[in-house]
């Protein structure tokens with residue numbers, strides 16, 4: 001039985017640090033975009049509410065990536081749908097009580113919109129700026145992701161875009177994508193270039209067994225990333241290494257990992273239980289892809305309370321610790337210290 005929440009998690013000011021822009025688009029928003037395109041004779045795609053039935057949140061690593069490559073990217077493929085969906089994502093986070101969000105996206109050209117990768121990043125930032133004017137309680141920043149399938153040159157291009165758009169709110173680079181693809185050592189130079197430019201670095205880490213080889217994990221740890229995402233298939237020696245990195249952020253995504261069966265067992269078995277009390281690293285609960293997995297950040301905190309029995313003070317303390325690992329700078333940290341409970 002679900003116990004009474006000890007906090008109003010929706011009203012609690014929250015920090016979201018691991019949210020993929022496209023994966024955070026709600027099904028209703030995708031449906032709105034589809035309906036408009038269908039009406040204008042601009043799409044042959046099926047209704048998103050049929051492709052992704054509202055109650056279905058059980059996407060695993062085999063079905064998750066094709067959902068994007070063969071469906072969502074084809075639906076959100078022009079300037080209007082990009083603008084509409086980005087604003088909708090920011091608004092949804094604001095309405096869930098998120099005070100600060102770092103969205104992430106892999107720069108992609110949109111030929112239909114006449115946008116190259118730089119044009120895409122600029123359009124996303126413009127939509128984020130517009131959405132923040134409508135939701136002044138929320139501040140949003142952007143992380144640009146390198147895809148594991150990228151070439152060395154494409155990775156450097158992502159870093160160049162991150163540098164170019166820093167003044168408009170790009171704060172970091174990420175490495176993401178299908179864990180069965182790519183060799184991370186390809187990206188060492190790009191990560192070094194980003195760090196040299198003062199950009200922050202977060203990396204999808206040991207998300208699946210395929211991306212948890214000793215060679216891959218030691219390469220990533222040698223980059224000295226500021227934060228790690230997922231942190232699932234981690235051998236004991238690497239766990240000890242992470243534990244000594246004071247101030248490293250761990251972006252843990254409970255519902256995503258459970259629904260996608262990335263961990264064995266259910267919520268109680270999630271490694272959140274193992275990490276949240278550890279001194280050095282700072283755990284931040286995140287949604288990853290709320291549009292796919294259907295659990296807003298307020299619900300992630302409710303799940304934490306329910307399954308790990310944190311007291312009210314422990315929850316508020318943990319939420320506030322997250323401030324230390326945001327990439328948004330000192331002024332933003334100060335603002336969050338003032339508004340968080």
Ligand SMILES: [Zn+2]
Pocket residue numbers: 018020176204229288
């Ligand atoms: Zn992710």
